[in-house]
Amino acid sequence: MRIALNARILQAPRTGIGQYVAELVNALRSEREVEVTLFNGWGWSSALPEAAMPGYSRLTPLLRQIPGAYQARRWLEQKRFDQGRAQNIDLYHEPSLWPLHFDGPTVITLHDLTHLHFPAAQPPARVKEIERRLEAGVAQSQRILTDSQAIADEAQAYFGLPAERFVVAPLGVAERFYPREPEAIKSVLKAHAVEAREYFLCVGTLEPRKNLNLALQAHALLPESLRQRFPLLIVGMAGWQPSQFSDQLRRGLASGHVCLLGYLADEHVAQLLAGARALVFPSLYEGFGLPVLEAMASGTPVILSRTSAMPEVAGAAGNYIEPDNADSLRDAMSRLIDDQVHWQVCQEAGLQQARRFSWKRCAQATAGAYRQALGG
Structure with a gap:
């Protein structure tokens, strides 16, 4: 399975979703049938980028003030993404909220519905863009990954979708977290x-x-x-x-x-x-x-x-x-x-x-969602 995974979020400092993408990509490399290519918003790579630190982009605060900035960046990313079609992608995985357009099988990860409960936690332009695109992205996706059953249940009720569209893939623990003297x-x-x-x-x-x-x-x-x-x-x-x-x-x-x-x-x-x-x-x-x-x-x-x-x-x-x-x-x-x-x-x-959680198990569940989306 040749998977295109949108890893643009790794250009930012790694908070929750960034950690998810980095750990999942590493764990998926152990899944023999999965070949992952990363889209970084501008081009394609097989290697994870180095983790960014705060201040990585001085343009981000400015972009928040420019009307239509999210839509313009989205248009540019879509154009760049389309250039990757030559890589014979079997499936597109969007790990952060709403997917780019792809005319083949799509899987998204819906981590939560924070924009519904706490819209003030994000810039207004971003919330508006989520509200504009998320429902279409969910409809585009053959399978929807969630980190927990609670979010699967919430999203199933909110979007009015059958339970079989959702695959729960709990997150794991990075190797750096262990008891220390x-x-x-x-x-x-x-x-x-x-x-x-x-x-x-x-x-x-x-x-x-x-x-x-x-x-x-x-x-x-x-x-x-x-x-x-x-x-x-x-x-x-x-x-x-x-x-x-x-x-x-x-x-x-x-x-x-x-x-x-x-x-x-x-x-x-x-x-x-x-x-x-x-x-x-x-x-x-x-x-x-x-x-x-x-x-x-x-x-x-x-x-x-x-x-x-x-x-x-x-x-x-x-x-x-x-x-x-x-x-x-x-x-x-x-x-x-x-x-x-x-x-x-x-x-x-x-x-x-x-001990009940691991990125290997998360990757296995994710690979299973890929197979389901491809009709396997």
């Missing part, structure tokens, strides 16, 4: 002035859906001595209109008990996850929740909301809280500080739960 991560911890297992960690783009305010509020409710001993570290890029977090963040940063680390290299994040007391992940809505899985695989307990797809990922290993209750989050954090037996139970349960 404090000595192995001491340089990274020292750089942020923390000790192993003596800080809480939030990972994710700074946007309303991630519910960062709840994490800040709950941490502020801890006794001052605990806030000083167990600071809250926040890793992630600023999202669309992050200014709404400014007041809350300013108070936390001024106290010295909250550290905003910004976007970090993958290995740096993996080491911080392995050293945290717990991952704090009170997100309001997720199509999967990859940091939850990565934390569990790193031997770190997770505190998370019981919403959307997250219970599918954490299972019985999760410390669940209500996403609008700062007291419940504070209590979960306190227990993981005070109750070492509970912490160890959560750690072991998380390691066992994480």
